[in-house]
Amino acid sequence: MSISIALTKGRLEQETIKILDKANFDPSELKNKGRKLVFQDKTQDIKYFLVKAADSITYVEHGVADLGVVGKDTILESDNNCYEVLDLGVGKCGFIVASLPENDIFKKVGHIKIGSKYPKVAKDYFKNKGMDVEVIKIEGSVELAPILGLCDGIVDIMETGTTLKENGLVVLDRICEISARLIVNKASFKMKQAEIWEFIDRIKKVINN
Amino acid sequence: MSKKNILPEGTRDLILEECIVKRALERDIDKLFEKWGYKEVITPTLEFYETFNHNSQTLREEDMYKFFDNRGRILILRPDMTIPIARVVETKLKDVDLPIKLRYTSNVFRVHESLGGKRNEYTDCGVEFIGLEDKESDLEVLVLALEALKKLGLNDFKLEIGNIGFFNGAFKNLEIDEEYKETIAKFIEDKNLKSLEDYLANLDIKEEYRIFFNKLPWLFGSKQVLEDAKKLAFNDDIKETLEYLEKLYIELEALGYGENVTFDLGMIPRLNYYTGIIFRGYGEGVGNTLLRGGRYDNLIHFSKSYVPAIGFSIDIDSVVPNVKFNNSSEEVYKIYYSQKNRIEAIRKSQELRNQGYIVDLLTKDDIDEIKIVKGGGV
Numbered sequence: 200m201s202i203s204i205a206l207t208k209g210r211l212e213q214e215t216i217k218i219l220d221k222a223n224f225d226p227s228e229l230k231n232k233g234r235k236l237v238f239q240d241k242t243q244d245i246k247y248f249l250v251k252a253a254d255s256i257t258y259v260e261h262g263v264a265d266l267g268v269v270g271k272d273t274i275l276e277s278d279n280n281c282y283e284v285l286d287l288g289v290g291k292c293g294f295i296v297a298s299l300p301e302n303d304i305f306k307k308v309g310h311i312k313i314g315s316k317y318p319k320v321a322k323d324y325f326k327n328k329g330m331d332v333e334v335i336k337i338e339g340s341v342e343l344a345p346i347l348g349l350c351d352g353i354v355d356i357m358e359t360g361t362t363l364k365e366n367g368l369v370v371l372d373r374i375c376e377i378s379a380r381l382i383v384n385k386a387s388f389k390m391k392q393a394e395i396w397e398f399i400d401r402i403k404k405v406i407n408n
Numbered sequence: 409m410s411k412k413n414i415l416p417e418g419t420r421d422l423i424l425e426e427c428i429v430k431r432a433l434e435r436d437i438d439k440l441f442e443k444w445g446y447k448e449v450i451t452p453t454l455e456f457y458e459t460f461n462h463n464s465q466t467l468r469e470e471d472m473y474k475f476f477d478n479r480g481r482i483l484i485l486r487p488d489m490t491i492p493i494a495r496v497v498e499t500k501l502k503d504v505d506l507p508i509k510l511r512y513t514s515n516v517f518r519v520h521e522s523l524g525g526k527r528n529e530y531t532d533c534g535v536e537f538i539g540l541e542d543k544e545s546d547l548e549v550l551v552l553a554l555e556a557l558k559k560l561g562l563n564d565f566k567l568e569i570g571n572i573g574f575f576n577g578a579f580k581n582l583e584i585d586e587e588y589k590e591t592i593a594k595f596i597e598d599k600n601l602k603s604l605e606d607y608l609a610n611l612d613i614k615e616e617y618r619i620f621f622n623k624l625p626w627l628f629g630s631k632q633v634l635e636d637a638k639k640l641a642f643n644d645d646i647k648e649t650l651e652y653l654e655k656l657y658i659e660l661e662a663l664g665y666g667e668n669v670t671f672d673l674g675m676i677p678r679l680n681y682y683t684g685i686i687f688r689g690y691g692e693g694v695g696n697t698l699l700r701g702g703r704y705d706n707l708i709h710f711s712k713s714y715v716p717a718i719g720f721s722i723d724i725d726s727v728v729p730n731v732k733f734n735n736s737s738e739e740v741y742k743i744y745y746s747q748k749n750r751i752e753a754i755r756k757s758q759e760l761r762n763q764g765y766i767v768d769l770l771t772k773d774d775i776d777e778i779k780i781v782k783g784g785g786v
Contacts (some may be wrong), residue, residue: 246680262695278521282599284625302782380602386690386697389566389670392629 200391201244202398205255205264207273207395211379212249214289215268222401245398253277256382265387273357273378276317282388284399285381288406294320296375297363298352300344304332305371307351314344314353321354325376342366416750418520418528425733430531433724433731434513436559437533444552446535447557451492453515457482459489466678471530473696475518485517491534494708502710506539513724522600527725534721541716542652542684542703547659549718553687553699554665560698560727562691567668568628569687570675571653574637577645578620582613592621593676599625616642631657637673656685681707687720691727698726734784741765744772744779753778 206215219226228238236248252273259267259281298304304311311332315321318334325332337344341355473485489512513533520526537545557565595604608618620640633655641647659667675686682702689699701720701724708715741760745753757767
């Protein structure tokens with residue numbers, strides 16, 4: 200039976216292609232893709248699509264794609280119902296809490312506002328800490344928000360920390376580590392077990408080396 | 409004032425073919441349940457929130473549609489049918505001889521995340537078998553589930569069986585706090601290997617157990633997994649569970665269902681709810697779980713003790729797009745008539761209806777005699 204895989208466009212794309220290559224799949228169509236969005240593996244019955252991270256989860260959840268490659272950040276922010284079977288070990292970064300040094304939110308008395316592109320992650324984190332905060336959704340350049348006084352602190356992804364440092368923000372806590380994950384539709388895993396199992400096995404061999 | 413011609417999110421109108429297919433499926437499944445001796449129950453669409461808000465209920469508050477009655481009490485649109493049936497049995501059937509076999513075809517309601525493309529109202533067809541222990545009723549219910557899946561007309565389907573006792577039995581040996589249990593169960597249920605591994609690595613447990621729990625999510629597939637699991641079994645509870653599943657398999661195989669039965673020992677949903685076997689049905693081309701069921705011996709409570717029960721339900725709507733519409737125009741007649749001969753036309757139509765045909769009456773001004781045409785669809 201044919202299987203289909205929803206890959207995340209952008210940052211993770213190249214890393215994923217490298218892994219597929221090493222596992223002896225044929226993602227050559229993905230390398231010179233032009234404007235195409237659906238790609239056929241030339242050596243086996245696999246279809247790849249390139250989609251945005253959050254959409255990868257949606258496609259897999261509905262079973263339109265059997266598997267998906269997506270960052271843990273997106274998984275945490277979604278309310279999904281898929282199996283998360285492998286850590287691909289690429290696209291590594293972390294979720295952090297940061298604020299201006301003079302405004303440590305863990306010491307602040309009174310109402311706290313947190314800016315984030317990831318409101319669910321932010322809410323869950325503070326809920327676990329037993330803190331009641333107001334989360335404000337920000338679409339990009341989250342570092343700007345505390346500087347301009349829109350909020351006290353931020354919850355964001357950090358790769359190297361350069362952007363934070365350049366904007367004078369300090370990391371107060373590291374929430375969790377993030378990397379690309381392989382997710383599987385629950386029904387597909389059961390109906391196409393042999394095919395999916397083989398795919399996972401080959402990928403596993405590559406990432407364990 | 410303008411009329412609002414749109415539907416609330418997650419709901420939809422079903423028309424023509426979709427409707428025919430859905431009703432046909434419902435009827436087939438309902439008929440099957442009836443033939444197995446299950447009696448139908450109809451319960452209100454509305455219930456009190458309190459009925460659903462008890463500790464073994466894992467639905468979140470925000471997953472239910474809520475509103476107030478005229479005295480300010482919280483009402484909900486029922487999110488499933490098992491709880492209402494448990495309520496009916498506890499209150500109205502408490503003096504009836506056990507076992508009780510009940511069936512239903514009902515719409516249930518869940519609030520899903522916005523714009524996720526999921527249905528918030530869908531039809532569940534299901535049964536509940538109340539009053540007998542596992543060994544006395546599991547097999548029958550599994551066979552009925554398989555027969556129901558067969559009725560859906562899918563190219564291929566699988567009924568996957570697990571047992572909550574497998575995880576619970578193994579967890580006993582860990583000698584760690586119950587609070588870890590749910591987290592570990594969740595990771596195993598979601599086959600979230602990485603998180604499970606990291607979580608177990610931080611717990612102070614024997615290496616043997618760590619390996620066992622890390623393997624659990626992978627213990628699914630054909631009957632072979634029962635053999636594999638036996639090698640890992642480290643206490644009698646686990647062994648017993650495996651032997652029980654093996655026995656069920658042998659019986660199902662003898663009945664001719666071997667091909668369609670698989671196992672997933674890492675299936676552990678709703679830890680506080682299920683108490684024995686759990687099972688799910690999957691079909692070729694259907695992206696979600698289309699049948700769910702299991703044993704719940706701690707839900708229905710009579711004055712002195714709990715009453716064992718098992719049941720399952722089928723999400724009919726998820727199958728509808730996969731069913732080919734079979735339009736037979738053989739049973740349909742169209743009768744064209746004018747004002748002059750309408751009495752004759754209606755008489756004739758009744759005659760044909762009594763013979764079992766569908767008759768569509770249509771007026772046509774310019775004809776002198778009624779015209780009867782066979783076929784053409786509805």
